[in-house]
Amino acid sequence: MARATALHLDRAARVLEVTFDDGSTARLPAAYLRVESPSAEVQGHGPGQKITLTGKDDVGFRGLEPVGNYAVRLIFDDGHDSGIYTWDYLHQLGALIR
Numbered sequence: 001m002a003r004a005t006a007l008h009l010d011r012a013a014r015v016l017e018v019t020f021d022d023g024s025t026a027r028l029p030a031a032y033l034r035v036e037s038p039s040a041e042v043q044g045h046g047p048g049q050k051i052t053l054t055g056k057d058d059v060g061f062r063g064l065e066p067v068g069n070y071a072v073r074l075i076f077d078d079g080h081d082s083g084i085y086t087w088d089y090l091h092q093l094g095a096l097i098r
Helices: 030-035 087-097
Strands: 004-010 016-019 025-029 061-069 071-076 084-086
Touching: 004 061, 016 030, 016 087, 025 030, 025 087, 030 071, 030 087, 071 087, 084 087
Parallel strands: none
Antiparallel strands: 004 016, 016 025, 061 071, 071 084
């Protein structure tokens, strides 16, 4: 199970930088995180219900909020803020774009 040891939100570059306890790092663009949001709004409520979002290339961040010691809630400038990004999920997303 991955655990984030550091988070840096670069609003100007629209990137979330995450360092994990296994020594890996990920630079995750806001647009990528937005279209891969773990929220039911994007993923649906069951298998095969994921929605493909378009028009999110220019989305940025408003902020982030820690969720316990296992996740972060990202607040996007398009108003989306319902996805809870666990450390494992961020680690998986980072591995996909390395």
